[in-house]
Amino acid sequence: xxxxxxxxxxxxxIDYVTHRGVVPAVRGVDLTxxxxxxxxxxxxxxxxxxxxxxxxxxxxxxxxKVSGQVLLDGADVRELNWGQxxxxxxxxxxxxxxxxxxxxNPVQRISDQIAEPILIHGGRPAGGVSARVSELLDRxxxxxxxxxxxxxxxxxxQRQRVMIAMALACEPRLIIADEPTTALDVMVQAxxxxxxxxxxxEARVGLMMISHDLSVLARTCQRLAVMYxxxxxxxxxAAQVVRAPVHPxxxxxxxxxxxxxxxxxxxxxxxxxxxxxxxxDLPSGCPFHPRCPKMRDECTEVDVALRVxxxxxxxxxxxxxxxxxSR
Amino acid sequence: MTDTANPPTAAMGGRRAITWRRRWAAARQVxxxxxxxxxxxxxxxxxxxxxVLALLAPVLSDAAQLDVTQATGARMAAPSGxxxxxxxxxxxxxxxLLWWGSRISLLVGFAAAALCVGIGxxxxxxxxxxxxxxxxxxxxxxxxxxxxxxxxxxVALSAAxxxxxxxxxxxxxxxxxxxxxxxVRAQTLTVETRPYIERARALGGGHWHVxxxxxxPAVLPLVLANTTxxxxxxIIAESTLAFLGVGDLSSTSWGEMLHxxxxxxxxxxxxxxxxxxxxxxxxxxxxAFTLCGRALESVLTPALRGGGRx
Numbered sequence: 008x009x010x011x012x013x014x015x016x017x018x019x020x021i022d023y024v025t026h027r028g029v030v031p032a033v034r035g036v037d038l039t040x041x042x043x044x045x046x047x048x049x050x051x052x053x054x055x056x057x058x059x060x061x062x063x064x065x066x067x068x069x070x071x072k073v074s075g076q077v078l079l080d081g082a083d084v085r086e087l088n089w090g091q092x093x094x095x096x097x098x099x100x101x102x103x104x105x106x107x108x109x110x111x112n113p114v115q116r117i118s119d120q121i122a123e124p125i126l127i128h129g130g131r132p133a134g135g136v137s138a139r140v141s142e143l144l145d146r147x148x149x150x151x152x153x154x155x156x157x158x159x160x161x162x163x164x165q166r167q168r169v170m171i172a173m174a175l176a177c178e179p180r181l182i183i184a185d186e187p188t189t190a191l192d193v194m195v196q197a198x199x200x201x202x203x204x205x206x207x208x209e210a211r212v213g214l215m216m217i218s219h220d221l222s223v224l225a226r227t228c229q230r231l232a233v234m235y236x237x238x239x240x241x242x243x244x245a246a247q248v249v250r251a252p253v254h255p256x257x258x259x260x261x262x263x264x265x266x267x268x269x270x271x272x273x274x275x276x277x278x279x280x281x282x283x284x285x286x287x288d289l290p291s292g293c294p295f296h297p298r299c300p301k302m303r304d305e306c307t308e309v310d311v312a313l314r315v316x317x318x319x320x321x322x323x324x325x326x327x328x329x330x331x332x333s334r
Numbered sequence: 335m336t337d338t339a340n341p342p343t344a345a346m347g348g349r350r351a352i353t354w355r356r357r358w359a360a361a362r363q364v365x366x367x368x369x370x371x372x373x374x375x376x377x378x379x380x381x382x383x384x385x386v387l388a389l390l391a392p393v394l395s396d397a398a399q400l401d402v403t404q405a406t407g408a409r410m411a412a413p414s415g416x417x418x419x420x421x422x423x424x425x426x427x428x429x430x431l432l433w434w435g436s437r438i439s440l441l442v443g444f445a446a447a448a449l450c451v452g453i454g455x456x457x458x459x460x461x462x463x464x465x466x467x468x469x470x471x472x473x474x475x476x477x478x479x480x481x482x483x484x485x486x487x488x489v490a491l492s493a494a495x496x497x498x499x500x501x502x503x504x505x506x507x508x509x510x511x512x513x514x515x516x517x518v519r520a521q522t523l524t525v526e527t528r529p530y531i532e533r534a535r536a537l538g539g540g541h542w543h544v545x546x547x548x549x550x551p552a553v554l555p556l557v558l559a560n561t562t563x564x565x566x567x568x569i570i571a572e573s574t575l576a577f578l579g580v581g582d583l584s585s586t587s588w589g590e591m592l593h594x595x596x597x598x599x600x601x602x603x604x605x606x607x608x609x610x611x612x613x614x615x616x617x618x619x620x621x622a623f624t625l626c627g628r629a630l631e632s633v634l635t636p637a638l639r640g641g642g643r644x
Contacts, residue, residue, distance in 0.1 A: 093538040096538035101536075102533075110532075114552070127537055127538050
């Protein structure tokens with residue numbers, strides 16, 4: 008940890024100022040991503056994971072108020088002026104958006120759209136822009152002949168490949184993938200994930216991947232952070248978090264994906280009752296206690312901060328203290 | 335589309351040829367959809383005819399026929415073999431007046447519509463894109479012009495400024511843009527919520543880039559359809575101003591003809607041939623523009639088109 012991490016969140020809180028009052032979407036998150044590292048961010052809809060990710064490039068709407076520090080390469084993105092911010096966008100960190108169909112302009116050719124960030128950042132790649140576009144298409148496994156296609160002429164997987172090519176265009180050091188495989192079928196999903204993992208390993212860029220699907224994150228990421236109600240509730244090496252979750256919420260998320268061939272998991276489906284809490288009206292104590300299968304009396308009063316739950320692992324749960332609990 | 339797919343071995347010249355072939359195919363597609371509307375075709379036919387005739391007026395006829403000192407006919411003579419539409423109070427042929435009047439009416443119509451659409455598009459785009467105080471200021475200005483009776487304002491403007499065709503264009507353009515601005519603003523707000531606009535901002539694109547490259551192309555078709563309707567409105571406005579006597583009295587337009595017919599007692603003289611032609615001409619041209627606008631709208635709105643790709 009001697010060198011500056013690529014991306015560091017320090018006590019980040021994000022509030023949305025709405026007509027209903029101030030709604031906290033993210034509450035005190037500390038997280039780091041080093042160069043060449045892949046971090047997965049898991050959680051249900053509305054837990055604040057996309058809000059957290061978009062704060063890196065200051066893409067949040069004007070109603071969002073960010074507190075704490077978001078450090079990209081050691082510089083707080085909140086203090087950048089407009090010009091510096093534009094320079095950091097895409098050249099420092101790029102985004103693979105969810106729903107590639109909508110994130111691509113329907114009336115422009117994909118080659119023009121991939122060239123767009125290169126031209127914006129004044130890049131003069133060797134061999135010209137079109138050669139660079141062909142090279143990028145080649146890297147994401149799209150035939151060169153497709154470069155003049157319009158988005159609607161491509162399949163869902165091909166569109167997501169275009170988005171990835173676009174994310175790589177300016178050789179950023181960090182890629183944020185916001186649910187890159189939603190709405191793709193499982194085979195294509197696997198191909199896209201493998202491609203992403205391969206490119207990240209090849210170029211040694213940091214990857215922050217957001218998904219509600221733990222199996223997707225376990226496949227691609229080295230480390231995993233589970234978010235609930237705007238806060239990180241568990242954090243550790245991906246394989247361990249998925250296989251032996253400490254926090255009851257992570258356990259429920261991991262349990263939501265049955266192991267193929269495991270009769271026990273088939274016979275005992277473990278869903279999670281209830282809905283995630285309304286961020287404007289959080290329950291007292293631990294926000295998870297109304298849905299927690301292992302709730303204790305003190306859970307309604309004590310809001311637990313992250314505690315050490317083993318080597319390189321943290322969890323925010325009262326159960327962590329007692330020796331040998333977890334599951 | 336698949337049959338024109340780009341072969342990877344295409345040379346630079348071949349690629350350009352393919353680009354043009356595709357553009358040609360796209361234009362043909364637009365034309366096919368437009369042509370599906372019979373009323374649109376009729377409107378376009380009338381417009382082309384009138385515009386060509388107006389452009390050819392100096393070639394096919396003599397401007398000297400407009401000179402009252404050289405008029406040969408009798409005062410307000412009924413239509414005859416020599417003067418098909420009769421003559422005016424000075425003995426000039428109404429047909430020639432109508433022909434030359436189309437030039438001014440169309441010029442004012444197109445120029446005022448262009449001015450109105452230009453101002454409206456810029457104001458609407460800026461208000462929707464920047465929002466906050468920029469929108470507050472621009473929209474209050476728009477509201478101000480919207481609530482003013484535009485005819486009164488146009489009359490005041492043409493009276494206050496130096497008389498001439500340019501003044502009429504300016505007066506009409508300056509009073510009719512608020513509706514366009516509102517329309518463009520509404521469409522821009524819709525387009526700005528699309529995810530590809532967010533992507534363009536995430537790419538590091540500035541306001542200029544986002545507006546010119548992504549927002550404007552998406553708003554432009556609507557502006558185009560709106561323009562055709564604006565031309566019709568501008569022609570009516572010009573006629574109104576001329577009829578009220580605040581236009582450019584030295585030039586002949588359809589509105590001027592109505593004004594002259596009215597002030598010279600064409601009604602009491604029973605000279606219907608002097609009043610009807612300019613009035614009908616205005617109706618026909620405005621109708622033609624409206625028909626074209628409706629047909630264009632169906633080209634641009636996928637919901638009205640049917641059989642699209644998505």
